[in-house]
Amino acid sequence: MKVLILTASFGDGHNAAARNLRAALEAMTPDPCQVEVLDLLDAVYGRLNQLAKSAYLGLVRHAPSLWHTVYKLVDAAPSLSAAGSWGRLRRALSDILLQAQPDVVVSTYPVYADVVAEIYREHAERPFRLFTIITDSISINSAWYRHWSDVFCVANEATASVLREAGVPTDRIAVTGFPVSPAFHDEQVPQLAPPVGPTERRILYLVNTGRPKLGRTLEELLALPQVQLTITVGRDHDLRARLHRRLDGYGDRVKLYGWTNLMPRLLLSHHLVIGKAGGASVQEAIASRCPMIVNQMIPGQEEGNARLIAQENVGCIAEGRRETVAAVERAFENRAHVWHQWRHHLDKISRPGAAYRIAELILAAGKDTTGPQIFQGWSPGVPVATPTILPPPASGPLLCDFHTHTNYSDGALSVSELVDFYGRHGFDCICITDHLADPRRLIGKLGRLSGLTLSPAQIGEYFEVIGREANRAWRRYRMLVMAGIEFNKDGCRARSSAHLLGIDLRREIPADLDLPETIAQIHAQGALAVASHPHVMKSEWGKNTLYLWENQETFAPLLDAWEIANRDNIFSPVGLKRLPFIASSDFHKPKHIFSWKTVLHCEKDPEAIKECIRRNERVSITLYRRDRPLRPEPALRSIDLPEMAEAGVVAA
């Protein structure tokens, strides 16, 4: 069965819904390769879409009332495609539908239902089921439902009644909850004690854009008794550094995150969340039964989300510094009377397993083609079948890349985007090696501040996320994914600088160890220690790292291999010295795929791969120049989500 999920990168709800639904479908079906997520707007309009996106962000940030007008105009138009600007989108979608032949098409963005309606205007028969996942609440744009869908999945009863009033037949509406990450359903978090008596008041503050009074708001919150503050600032490294300086004096009472993959756990372990009324954030707060104080919203589009919080009485709207602080005070006073009320209402509407429920509906609909059907037999407690892991295939030339970076340090892609990217390019084994800087060195200090290297506080999460993605990569692509670290030991000069790869690590190694001790710890975990870019190279940034090369007598006996090639650089002295070698792309962004790689002739098994490199027999290098045909179908060209967000992450 094939499922095509169409999404778009406007606002934070559509991609989140698409991604979470894919995760749920993949967890539930034994044949997971058949779920595709496609941002067709981006694929078709490319740069234009980028411009539209930045115009959208600009409007939202600088002229919210103008955005409101645009939103109303769209709402009033009979069809988005009437403007005639969707011609290319229509042609692309009909091509894809023809070639991919999905059984179910899922749309998480309103324009696609319009386009589908236009494609099939003259045909009675549509060869697939169409699901629309409405990612907004209450004040939903009519573009969502003015065209046919077999099933409209809505987050709550209030949204369902809007659809009913607009004339959508009741049997097409499924109140499933918003598809938050399945992690909200699966995550095991200890019961949160109510915020009374000596218990700490745990508040999660999601910063979206740096606002002028932000620092002061945070300080006033910290002035309240027993408040513990966890702050996420997304990708704004400057803001993070500023807040770090400003709130340094509060010690353990403040935890500062950049962006994080652990949003489910954070929300489940806090008494209150304060943030912007994004479609995903509001639904994640509800799913995790964490009362929300909305301190910011985009007029029009997000008003419904905010109103949902107020209407369901699961939090409140408090724009402005004083209002926010007062709302927190009110929630906790009188033995947390108001907080208990919010929590009580949340118990009734929280649906953490919504993605699984929608996945069930899709799977049932895909099997049954006799008419629109809503599957009723699902309840949130049902365990999901664990996927079967097949034994690795026997042997063969394995295309490998042991040196890649994600946005845990300075890479452009998230872990799951990197996995999908390499999986689609047909790789057999990759290792993720984000930078960990030695805090004793000058550059280590700078790197940590600017957020370009792994922060020690995130290493546990890093290993956990890679472990999870490794399972998915194996199920989906039969690709091995190893966890690793690039230890950056940078001095002031090339001769005192070294970068060292630990490949297939199980757990953290402290950043502040000397090189021989670091290598010993890498080996103690059964991992490989490899010198990265050990010789003079041409690079637009950064300097050479020659310390290991210049101290070969010491390090050649300790290291398992040396990079003979790094991206476009080739280090012939490594070959002349007959040192064991590998070649890697030092991947930071998609264009780096076209670079030197390692090819191994051994079994596709982590131990066999490491042994092959240690012995350095049947190792070759190759210059990867052209795409192999991407999996699964070339028709689905741009399947990688352009947004960086991970499951559960609130986009900053």
Ligand code: ZN
């Ligand atoms: Zn490096």
Ligand code: ZN
């Ligand atoms: Zn690197």
